[in-house]
Amino acid sequence: MRDVAQRARVSAMTVSRVLRDDPKVLPATADRVRAAAAELGYRRNEMARSLRLGSGTGLVGLVVTNLANPFYSRLALGVDAVVGGHGLKTVIGNTGHDLDSERGLVEDLVARRVDGIIVVPADDDQRHLAAAAAGGVPVVVASRPPNGFDADCVLVDDHGGARTVTRRLLDAGHRRIGFLGSPPAVYTGAERLRGFTDALTEAGIEREPRYVRLGQQQTAEATRAAADLLALPEPPTALFCTNNRNTIGAFRAIRAAGAPTALAGFDDFELADVLGLPLTIAAYDSDELGKEAGRLLVARLGERAAAGGGQDGTPASARRAVVPTTLVHYG
Amino acid sequence: MRDVAQRARVSAMTVSRVLRDDPKVLPATADRVRAAAAELGYRRNEMARSLRLGSGTGLVGLVVTNLANPFYSRLALGVDAVVGGHGLKTVIGNTGHDLDSERGLVEDLVARRVDGIIVVPADDDQRHLAAAAAGGVPVVVASRPPNGFDADCVLVDDHGGARTVTRRLLDAGHRRIGFLGSPPAVYTGAERLRGFTDALTEAGIEREPRYVRLGQQQTAEATRAAADLLALPEPPTALFCTNNRNTIGAFRAIRAAGAPTALAGFDDFELADVLGLPLTIAAYDSDELGKEAGRLLVARLGERAAAGGGQDGTPASARRAVVPTTLVHYG
DNA sequence: CTGTTAGCGCTTTCAT
DNA sequence: ATGAAAGCGCTAACAG
Numbered sequence: 106m107r108d109v110a111q112r113a114r115v116s117a118m119t120v121s122r123v124l125r126d127d128p129k130v131l132p133a134t135a136d137r138v139r140a141a142a143a144e145l146g147y148r149r150n151e152m153a154r155s156l157r158l159g160s161g162t163g164l165v166g167l168v169v170t171n172l173a174n175p176f177y178s179r180l181a182l183g184v185d186a187v188v189g190g191h192g193l194k195t196v197i198g199n200t201g202h203d204l205d206s207e208r209g210l211v212e213d214l215v216a217r218r219v220d221g222i223i224v225v226p227a228d229d230d231q232r233h234l235a236a237a238a239a240g241g242v243p244v245v246v247a248s249r250p251p252n253g254f255d256a257d258c259v260l261v262d263d264h265g266g267a268r269t270v271t272r273r274l275l276d277a278g279h280r281r282i283g284f285l286g287s288p289p290a291v292y293t294g295a296e297r298l299r300g301f302t303d304a305l306t307e308a309g310i311e312r313e314p315r316y317v318r319l320g321q322q323q324t325a326e327a328t329r330a331a332a333d334l335l336a337l338p339e340p341p342t343a344l345f346c347t348n349n350r351n352t353i354g355a356f357r358a359i360r361a362a363g364a365p366t367a368l369a370g371f372d373d374f375e376l377a378d379v380l381g382l383p384l385t386i387a388a389y390d391s392d393e394l395g396k397e398a399g400r401l402l403v404a405r406l407g408e409r410a411a412a413g414g415g416q417d418g419t420p421a422s423a424r425r426a427v428v429p430t431t432l433v434h435y436g
Numbered sequence: 437m438r439d440v441a442q443r444a445r446v447s448a449m450t451v452s453r454v455l456r457d458d459p460k461v462l463p464a465t466a467d468r469v470r471a472a473a474a475e476l477g478y479r480r481n482e483m484a485r486s487l488r489l490g491s492g493t494g495l496v497g498l499v500v501t502n503l504a505n506p507f508y509s510r511l512a513l514g515v516d517a518v519v520g521g522h523g524l525k526t527v528i529g530n531t532g533h534d535l536d537s538e539r540g541l542v543e544d545l546v547a548r549r550v551d552g553i554i555v556v557p558a559d560d561d562q563r564h565l566a567a568a569a570a571g572g573v574p575v576v577v578a579s580r581p582p583n584g585f586d587a588d589c590v591l592v593d594d595h596g597g598a599r600t601v602t603r604r605l606l607d608a609g610h611r612r613i614g615f616l617g618s619p620p621a622v623y624t625g626a627e628r629l630r631g632f633t634d635a636l637t638e639a640g641i642e643r644e645p646r647y648v649r650l651g652q653q654q655t656a657e658a659t660r661a662a663a664d665l666l667a668l669p670e671p672p673t674a675l676f677c678t679n680n681r682n683t684i685g686a687f688r689a690i691r692a693a694g695a696p697t698a699l700a701g702f703d704d705f706e707l708a709d710v711l712g713l714p715l716t717i718a719a720y721d722s723d724e725l726g727k728e729a730g731r732l733l734v735a736r737l738g739e740r741a742a743a744g745g746g747q748d749g750t751p752a753s754a755r756r757a758v759v760p761t762t763l764v765h766y767g
Numbered sequence: 768c769t770g771t772t773a774g775c776g777c778t779t780t781c782a783t
Numbered sequence: 784a785t786g787a788a789a790g791c792g793c794t795a796a797c798a799g
Contacts, residue, residue, distance in 0.1 A: 106792065116770050121794055129768060146571050151547040152483050152493060153792035157775050162483060164527075178509040185530055194544065196495075197528045199516055213525065216482040240477045353707065360710070376684065376707045379691070437776065447786050452778060462784060484776035488791050771798075776791105783786080 106149065112141035124149050155218075165402060166214035168198045168207060168224040176349075176372065176391045177225065180247065183395025184223055191403050193220065200227050202322075208233045215242055221402045223247055223395075229290060243405040247398045249292035251423075257401040259394055259426040263293050263371075266387035266430030267300025267347065270369045273385050273432065274343045275308045279367060283334040283341035284317045285327055285351040294319070297347040297371055316341050327354020328361075335362045343367035349374040356380055373433055383436040389428050397426045437480065443472035455480050486549075496733060497545035499529045499538060499555040507680075507703060507722045508556070511578065514726025515554055522734050524551065531558050539564045546573055552733045554578055554726075560621060574736040578729045580623035582754070588732040590725055590757040594624050594702075597718030597761030598631025598678065601700045604716050604763065605674045606639045610698060614665040614672035615648045616658055616682040625650070628678040628702055647672050658685020659692075666693045674698035680705040687711055704764055714767040720759050728757045 110117045115134060122130050123138040130138075141147075155162045165188050169177040185195045196219060198210035207227050211234065214222055221243040224234060231246075235254035238244045244251075246258040274282055284301055287294030298319075302312050315337065318330040327350055334341055335358060344359070344366060346352040352370030359366045359382065366382075373388035401424055408421060441448045446465060453461050454469040461469075472478075486493045496519050500508040516526045527550065529541035538558050542565065545553055552574040555565060562577075566585035569575045575582075577589040605613055615632055618625030629650075633643050646668065649661040658681055665672055666689060675690070675697060677683040683701030690697045690713065697713075704719035732755055739752060 117792090118770060118794080119768090121792095122769085125794085131768060134768080146567070148543070148547045148571070150487075150549055150792055151544075152549055153487050153775090154794075155775095156481075156484050156487060156777095156791095157793045157795085159775060172509045172513055173506065175504065175506060175509070178503045178506070181528075182503055182530060194527065194529070194548075196525065197512070198525070199513060212479070213482075216479045217525075218481055218483055236477070240479070357710075374706075376711075379688075380707075380710065381712075448776090449778080449786055450784085452776095453785085456778085460784060465784080481776055484791090485778080486791095487775095487793095488777045488779085490791065769799085772796090774790105774795095775793085778789100778791090780789085781787090783784100 106147070109138065109141045109145055109147050112145065113138040121149075161220040161406075162218050163193055164196050164217065164219045165193050165399075166196050166198065166211070166217075166219040166222040166224075168200060168210050168214070168222065170200050170202045170225055170227050172197065172199045175374075179391045180225070180395035180398075183392040183397075184399045185395075186392075187396045187399030188403060191406075193403075202227045204228045204230060211237055215240060220406055221245070223398045223402055225249070226252075229292075243402060243409065245398045245402045245405070247394060250425075255423045257405060257424045259397045259401060259428065261293065261389050261394065261428050262430050263296035264300040264303070266371060266389065267297040267345070268304045269300075269430070269432055270371070270385055270387045271301045271304035271345055272308075273434075274345065274367060274369055275304065275310075277343075277367065277383075279341075279343040280310060281313070281339060281341045281343075282316065283331070283344040284312075284347075285321065285330055285334075285344060285355055286317070286319045286347040287322070287351075288320045294347060301345055321354065322350060324350050324354035324357070327351040328357045329354075331355040331358035332362065335359070335364060335366065340364070341366065343369065346370040348372050352377075352384075352386075356382070356384075371430075377433075378435045381436065384434070386433045386435070387430040388433045389430045394428050397428060401426065437478070440469065440472045440476055440478050443476065444469040452480075492551040492737075493549050494524055495527050495548065495550045496524050496730075497527050497529065497542070497548075497550040497553040497555075499531060499541050499545070499553065501531050501533045501556055501558050503528065503530045506705075510722040511556070511726035511729075514723040514728075515730045516726075517723075518727045518730030519734060522737075524734075533558045535559045535561060542568055546571060551737055552576070554729045554733055556580070557583075560623075574733060574740065576729045576733045576736070578725060581756075586754045588736060588755045590728045590732060590759065592624065592720050592725065592759050593761050594627035595631040595634070597702060597720070598628040598676070599635045600631075600761070600763055601702070601716055601718045602632045602635035602676055603639075604765075605676065605698060605700055606635060606641075608674075608698065608714075610672075610674040611641060612644070612670060612672040612674075613647065614662070614675040615643075615678075616652065616661055616665075616675060616686055617648070617650045617678040618653070618682075619651045625678060632676055652685065653681060655681050655685035655688070658682040659688045660685075662686035662689035663693065666690070666695060666697065671695070672697070674700065677701040679703050683708075683715075683717070687713070687715075702761075708764075709766045712767070715765070717764045717766070718761040719764045720761045725759050728759060732757065 123135045200207040223245045225248045231252045244256045321327045349372040369385040371387045441451045454466045531538040554576045556579045562583045575587045652658045680703040700716040702718045
């Protein structure tokens with residue numbers, strides 16, 4: 106900056122003003138400065154700037170469990186679309202479902218002074234998030250509710266979606282329905298199991314533990330679990346899978362078994378329409394999930410800015426948004 | 437930091453030392469400082485730190501065209517895995533294939549003083565990248581070669597993969613082969629078309645312009661284009677598609693037409709094995725592409741650090757890595 | 768309209 | 784082993 110100032114024969118302060126588009130700089134001077142900056146290929150250091158301004162870094166941290174899953178990459182795009190519209194940049198961190206990794210990422214983001222964090226927690230243990238929130242960093246939890254502290258969050262209608270899909274299977278006459286789900290420790294897994302169970306109960310059917318398989322995360326494991334169910338003496342006539350890994354895995358098992366088993370799932374996926382068997386899915390828009398998370402965060406940042414230095418005391422209480430599911434039928 | 441210093445009854449300098457794990461601090465003092473820091477929930481400001489150190493921000497920028505495409509999200513994970521292993525964090529920007537957006541992102545990353553940039557350019561116009569590189573920011577170009585300037589880059593064996601796949605179709609006896617490709621302005625599109633053409637030429641066949649459809653980016657467009665080809669008086673007996681959007685689109689057209697058309701493509705995708713028709717694919721590992729890009733960047737950063745303040749002059753010349761393709765056959 | 772002073776949070780250098 | 788001063792690049796606040 107000093108170099109630019111010298112070249113333009115002004116002080117550093119004037120350079121700063123020109124780059125800020127401060128109107129009270131003589132146009133002639135401004136041009137000289139801009140010319141000098143261009144010739145030197147100078148770009149002001151945004152980090153130093155935000156340090157001085159104390160205004161935050163203009164970065165938001167996004168922590169997800171698995172970016173390779175289209176679900177999360179679309180969520181990331183949704184977040185970026187919203188916060189980007191407010192002049193914020195998204196820093197994405199991937200945890201690979203690893204809690205330590207998540208802890209490290211969150212700490213680092215806080216240390217880098219991101220303006221806020223959006224996180225899909227890998228685990229029920231969210232003490233590091235509580236710490237960050239307590240430290241004054243706005244936190245938005247996505248896809249699961251905050252655990253052990255208070256924060257804005259955006260959820261999917263897991264229970265309702267699972268209940269509706271299960272009902273659809275019941276309406277089609279199925280009475281023996283298998284269930285392939287996420288580990289019950291994961292909120293979405295527990296909720297979807299609850300929705301499934303409630304639908305059964307409403308139909309006067311008791312959930313059969315032997316029809317329930319939990320915890321498989323990869324399609325290959327899901328295929329094995331589904332094959333197990335189909336090999337039972339009285340096999341289920343339909344399978345409900347709580348995520349697309351399980352749905353695809355179950356599909357392969359059904360195809361291999363050759364039985365006319367009906368399939369239902371949570372999360373839509375590409376090519377679901379060409380599988381050639383009846384397939385009902387509780388679909389939802391992960392892009393919208395991300396957007397909503399972004400909106401919550403931006404709103405929180407806005408309040409914070411409005412509150413300014415004054416100790417307005419009570420911040421608005423935690424908001425919670427729920428993204429609905431829609432029923433899709435193929436086959 | 438001052439607060440911590442006061443609480444621990446030391447100077448800010450000592451706090452700084454403790455947090456740096458400087459050994460020449462009395463253990464007792466260090467403990468007092470750490471306790472104070474913990475009680476205050478203090479985290480040192482990494483941005484201010486890097487400002488003072490002049491050492492770069494520890495961030496690398498990654499600019500891709502469409503993160504929703506698993507290809508790019510896996511590439512991003514590959515990049516992150518490598519650079520993360522070197523203490524660097526990845527800032528991802530999505531351009532949506534928009535050149536202006538790409539320009540803005542790159543400028544912003546430079547202004548934020550990222551240590552380096554990895555970019556999948558949206559367009560042949562790469563002047564903003566040239567500018568960044570000229571400004572001293574290490575740039576690695578992925579998936580296409582740098583245009584108009586010199587930089588490290590990592591490519592896929594587009595030509596070889598396309599040639600091999602096409603040969604396979606020829607070996608299977610096909611003589612009328614349709615081609616569904618990316619816009620020719622895109623490097624990968626042009627190279628894959630070239631590979632296709634070369635294979636035909638080697639077999640003594642001339643490429644028929646009426647069998648070539650370029651530019652469709654969505655599966656729906658690809659389906660229409662493929663349907664057009666299949667409706668020709670002498671329709672192709674096989675289709676070669678240069679990316680998975682086109683492959684999936686073509687698959688739908690073939691299924692709808694009911695003709696026994698063979699299908700070949702570039703880029704593997706989930707469920708490719710259940711489509712129920714002969715499908716040959718030139719597959720490659722986009723994760724590896726990202727890792728290689730990360731490695732090139734890290735190597736470059738290492739050299740730069742080694743060179744230090746001294747004007748070693750000539751930096752090592754641009755490196756180029758090529759990721760191979762493998763042939764996969766389904767059906 | 769332009770420049771000077773001071774300081775954001777941290778660390779290097781030089782004392783002590 | 785610890786502290787005081789100076790400054791990384793930038794900009795508010797106050798001159799002039």
